[in-house]
Amino acid sequence: MELTVLGCSGSFNAPPAGPCSGYLVRHGNTSIWMDCGNGTFAHLQEHVSAEDLTAVVITHEHPDHCADVYGLHVLMRYGLERKGFPIYGPEGIDAHLGQLVDGGWGDTFDWHIIDDSSKTRVGDIGLRFSRTDHPPPTYAVEATADGKRLVYTADTGPDWTVDAFGKGADLVLSEATYLADGSKPDYPHLTAAEAGIAAREAAAHRLVLTHLWPGLDRRMAVAEGSEAFGEAVILAAPHLTCRV
Numbered sequence: 569m570e571l572t573v574l575g576c577s578g579s580f581n582a583p584p585a586g587p588c589s590g591y592l593v594r595h596g597n598t599s600i601w602m603d604c605g606n607g608t609f610a611h612l613q614e615h616v617s618a619e620d621l622t623a624v625v626i627t628h629e630h631p632d633h634c635a636d637v638y639g640l641h642v643l644m645r646y647g648l649e650r651k652g653f654p655i656y657g658p659e660g661i662d663a664h665l666g667q668l669v670d671g672g673w674g675d676t677f678d679w680h681i682i683d684d685s686s687k688t689r690v691g692d693i694g695l696r697f698s699r700t701d702h703p704p705p706t707y708a709v710e711a712t713a714d715g716k717r718l719v720y721t722a723d724t725g726p727d728w729t730v731d732a733f734g735k736g737a738d739l740v741l742s743e744a745t746y747l748a749d750g751s752k753p754d755y756p757h758l759t760a761a762e763a764g765i766a767a768r769e770a771a772a773h774r775l776v777l778t779h780l781w782p783g784l785d786r787r788m789a790v791a792e793g794s795e796a797f798g799e800a801v802i803l804a805a806p807h808l809t810c811r812v
């Protein structure tokens with residue numbers, strides 16, 4: 569399985585992390601666009617054509633995780649004339665996001681509801697979901713292929729951890745919005761150190777930090793995350809590709 573970062577800015581896009589949350593997960597002929605945050609669609613198409621995309625997963629309704637669904641809709645509907653393209657997301661997200669689409673989504677998308685006990689298979693990749701510590705219904709994603717496990721935290725505070733999927737994930741892609749410098753507001757997100765502690769306690773093999781607040785001292789994020797994790801963490805960057 570292969571993970572490619574399309575964007576990793578937390579909450580709004582800015583250099584150098586580029587677009588907001590978006591990742592491409594591939595195995596065999598299966599290509600899943602996991603979160604379609606603002607700015608990620610262009611980067612996605614540098615790695616896979618929209619014709620070859622298998623499905624989209626939207627972890628929650630915050631725009632930094634789903635705003636590029638509108639561009640996908642235009643291409644799928646008017647460019648490719650595709651019908652029934654699968655999108656997985658929390659209950660009600662189709663109606664919520666559909667308010668900006670004049671006349672609705674038509675039959676372009678086939679919406680699949682995910683919840684805390686959802687488990688499904690998309691092509692060659694198995695998916696499980698877990699409700700995180702973040703106010704709108706938000707679901708972390710576990711992707712499994714060939715016996716390897718990738719866990720993506722989506723957005724979360726420390727009251728949910730990657731341990732929810734069991735120990736020993738091969739790669740954890742964790743949000744790490746803030747540093748331990750007191751700048752973290754009273755809203756459920758993680759610091760790099762909290763991401764590191766959670767991944768260490770869940771015996772994760774590798775940890776990639778993402779959803780970085782623009783302007784964050786990235787070297788400090790690596791230092792704090794690595795110290796908490798117990799070994800060197802990887803900092804997400806647009807187009808970074810990791811084998812899982």
Ligand SMILES: [Zn+2]
Pocket residue numbers: 578579589630632633723779
């Ligand atoms: Zn976010």
